Amino acid sequence: MSDSLAASSFQSLHLQADTPGRVLVLDSGVGGLSVQREIKQALPEAGLLYLADRAAFPYGDWDAGELCEHLSKLVRSVSEAWSPSAVVVACNTASTLVLESLRSFLKVPVVGTVPAIKPAAQQTRSGVFAVLATPGTVKRDYTQDMIVDFAPDHHIALVGASGLAALAEDKMAGRGVDLGRLKQEIAPCFVEKDGQRTDCVVLGCTHYPFLQEEMARIAPWPVTWIDPAPAIARRLAQVVDKDALAIGCDDLFFVTN
Incomplete structure (x- = not known):
């Protein structure tokens, strides 16, 4: 803007x-x-x-x-x-x-x-998904309680990304996106556990859907990106x-x- x-x-x-x-x-x-x-x-x-x-x-x-x-x-x-x-x-x-x-x-x-942890638990087929959010959201008791309530048996990568919101602001202002930095921020979302790997990523910040196209392009494998906005x-x-x-x-x- x-x-x-x-x-x-x-x-x-x-x-x-x-x-x-x-x-x-x-x-x-x-x-x-x-x-x-x-x-x-x-x-x-x-x-x-x-x-x-x-x-x-x-x-x-x-x-x-x-x-x-x-x-x-x-x-x-x-x-x-x-x-x-x-x-x-x-x-x-x-x-x-x-x-x-x-x-x-x-x-x-x-x-x-709130982070779309319940929908992710329902949609994942591998039992492995990631919550990509800000460090503040990741550490809140509210987020931990949602995991206990809705996904206690899943393997969840909680990723507190420090720079994604700023990258989204850059894109919306027409300044472009630093794909190298974006790749570093989302890399911890993609994990393998007992032969299964991440198949869903919860977009735990409302800035992140604006970067979904770029994230899908640089992701190491296809995943379902879950946007809570709808x-x-x-x-x-x-x-x-x-x-x-x-x-x-x-x-x-x-x-x-």
């Missing part, structure tokens, strides 16, 4: 802040746009307000307590100004921390993003009050500086 787009989007946010009922979609950069496009498929007429919190990018580098406090204040402020019909936290790292806090003061549905959109469609949705509004992009 260019600086000129960021500036014009910031201005348009304030000029049109009298339109309540948009779905607020939140991430630290452009990663949540992968969720937004699926929401548009599920709720094509819904107005969306996309909040790209670039000043805090990447969320995975934050202390857990400080990130929770930051996001709670940010969402409270935007919600008071905009009165959204629902809030979608389009970030795995943030969702493992902030959902309970947001639900304590918001009166609208709050939909989070499931997030379906969940939103189930819980949002359709009568409260702003209809026919253009998408807006709110970028903090």
